Amino acid sequence: MEEANSLSEILSKDLNKLSKAELTEMRRNGLIQQRDPKFFICRLSIPAGVITAEQLEIICKLANEYGNGQVHLSTRQGIQIPGVPYERLSEIQEKLKENGTPTWGCGPTIRNIIACPGYPECKYANISTRKLVYRIKDFIDKRKLGYNLKGKFKIAIAGCPNSCANVYSNDIGIIGVVKPRVKEEICNGCKVCVAICKEKAINIVDEKAVIDFEKCVCCGDCIRLCPFDAIEPEKEGLTIFLGGKQGRHPSLAKKVMEFADEEMVLSIIEGAVKIFEKEGLADGVRKERFGALIERLGFDEIKSLIYGEEDDR
């Protein structure tokens, strides 16, 4: 693979002769130079933060053998092995690749995609977040998206509007949603749904439940909890948010689409990453985030660049 070759070339060089661009390429591949420049952190790609117990055991063994015996659990659901000497990076990298937990993802690239547990573990989940993460990761890898970014780009997925994966503080946030519909012929006005709706979006009118969609966030709780199965899904899908970030100047992502399907999610990710590659600014250490780009160009302009002005989605 082209990137691996160029990385292996870099790793065959003397550490003191590495250029800034080569160190950046190493960071993109998850090899991050520490304060003591002879040592590196190996950041592993762990989409959705899920690996098997066997993979975890091997990571621990490698941390003992190559690193300082510690592992660091990163804020993006990844695992990092600190304290690896430069001359041992090639070896540990190969072993991590064999383990299915390759190093990847610092600097100007698409970072580890994070997700809440989702379906089936979480009883509130409307989607399998893990399946969606794997699909997005596969799409990004096959299309080699994000190889020319000037800054970082983060994606997060939550299985319901509770947003346990902090989707609003990522460049792209995705939430699984379901719109409820009351089956009037079955509803008996028992008020269970009124009590459980956290948004106070349900009222009883003429002994039937009525949903106020100005308040409803499409969490699906009422569908699951009506004791008479009197509420059904009218439509299901994904709400997509753009432009959130944390860091020095945090800001929340804005909604760009509701009830999207997975194809639409992939197309928005591709569009957003390409716009960010093309239009994002970088000036030395100052790298524009996608949210700042949205502010600079305007949300409507970004939307039209992603899926065309004539499209009223």
Ligand code: SF4
């Ligand atoms: S966001 Fe929803 S589905 Fe995901 S863990 Fe939280 S409550 Fe469960």
Ligand code: SF4
């Ligand atoms: S819980 Fe079900 S049956 Fe009871 S009021 Fe709500 S929709 Fe109707």
Ligand code: SF4
């Ligand atoms: S889907 Fe959630 S927010 Fe909407 S009415 Fe039902 S319980 Fe309330």
